[in-house]
Amino acid sequence: MARPVEEHELSGLLDGQLDPERAREVREAILADERLKVEYERLAGLDQQLIASAREAIFRPAVSLPSSGLSAYFAIILAAAIFVLVVVRMLPKLKMLFASAIAVNALALVVLVAVLVLLCRKLDSSSAENYPVLPASRSK
Amino acid sequence: MPKGTFQPVQQAQYGRLIEEIIERAAAYAFSILGNRHDAEDAVQQAALRGLERLAMYDPARSFKAWWFAVLRNCCIDMLRSSRARKAVAIESAGLRQIAESKASDCEDLGAGLEKIASEHAEILRLRYFGNMSYRELSEAMSIPEGTVMSRLHYARKALAEEMKAN
Numbered sequence: 001m002a003r004p005v006e007e008h009e010l011s012g013l014l015d016g017q018l019d020p021e022r023a024r025e026v027r028e029a030i031l032a033d034e035r036l037k038v039e040y041e042r043l044a045g046l047d048q049q050l051i052a053s054a055r056e057a058i059f060r061p062a063v064s065l066p067s068s069g070l071s072a073y074f075a076i077i078l079a080a081a082i083f084v085l086v087v088v089r090m091l092p093k094l095k096m097l098f099a100s101a102i103a104v105n106a107l108a109l110v111v112l113v114a115v116l117v118l119l120c121r122k123l124d125s126s127s128a129e130n131y132p133v134l135p136a137s138r139s140k
Numbered sequence: 141m142p143k144g145t146f147q148p149v150q151q152a153q154y155g156r157l158i159e160e161i162i163e164r165a166a167a168y169a170f171s172i173l174g175n176r177h178d179a180e181d182a183v184q185q186a187a188l189r190g191l192e193r194l195a196m197y198d199p200a201r202s203f204k205a206w207w208f209a210v211l212r213n214c215c216i217d218m219l220r221s222s223r224a225r226k227a228v229a230i231e232s233a234g235l236r237q238i239a240e241s242k243a244s245d246c247e248d249l250g251a252g253l254e255k256i257a258s259e260h261a262e263i264l265r266l267r268y269f270g271n272m273s274y275r276e277l278s279e280a281m282s283i284p285e286g287t288v289m290s291r292l293h294y295a296r297k298a299l300a301e302e303m304k305a306n
Binding site: 046 | 162171267
């Protein structure tokens with residue numbers, strides 16, 4: 001024999017949260033009890049009103065996020081690769097003094113790129129208008 | 141995303157996660173704030189604030205529940221700063237604005253949500269406007285999942301009674 005329907009199980013049935021056997025028992029109880037039927041229909045009606053109101057409220061706003069910084073790391077890696085290329089390929093062919101000057105300049109270039117990238121990231125993080133991540137669209 | 145180990149690559153994941161829920165987030169913010177402009181601002185603020193606090197997000201939790209909590213705080217902050225501009229009851233304004241072409245039903249809903257207990261209004265707002273599952277509601281409201289059904293039920297009942305009384 002099915003246990004009595006608890007009041008909140010009406011909402012459970014409405015939300016599809018009852019297991020199939022219990023859902024069947026609750027439906028049968030609703031059909032057999034006018035009071036339960038009235039209450040369930042009242043909740044179901046309210047449920048539909050709320051669903052309709054929520055659907056009308058849906059829209060897609062434009063939201064932007066700061067850049068992730070991946071391009072910044074790429075720039076640093078590229079500068080370091082150029083430095084290594086200079087050191088490996090060119091220095092053995094040059095006189096020591098000239099080679100030292102080239103190496104120092106290449107290292108300075110890497111440091112400069114890194115500083116510029118970090119400065120740009122600091123500016124990026126203080127601004128919300130970098131690139132649109134989520135474009136707005138008309139509401140459904 | 142491991143807790144406390146925020147890395148740049150996670151920002152892309154964060155953006156994708158936001159994109160999945162942004163429409164419902166906008167609807168939820170709209171139901172609180174009453175107009176699309178403010179709702180859009182609140183969602184933008186929440187997107188940035190959530191990014192700042194991403195290291196505090198526990199991946200074991202629902203991202204949606206966590207981020208909606210951030211969004212709700214942004215909406216509350218906006219309400220506090222713009223309280224003087226509100227000519228009508230705040231919590232019902234959004235529904236009333238929606239309901240221009242569906243006069244009585246949505247106005248009753250708006251008025252009803254305004255008058256019932258805030259925890260009842262909140263769970264209804266999260267369920268319908270936020271489209272949250274029971275599990276997400278459990279996390280968002282910090283209540284056991286087994287309690288969600290009864291909490292929702294009594295919220296619906298309170299709203300129905302309020303609408304009937306009006």
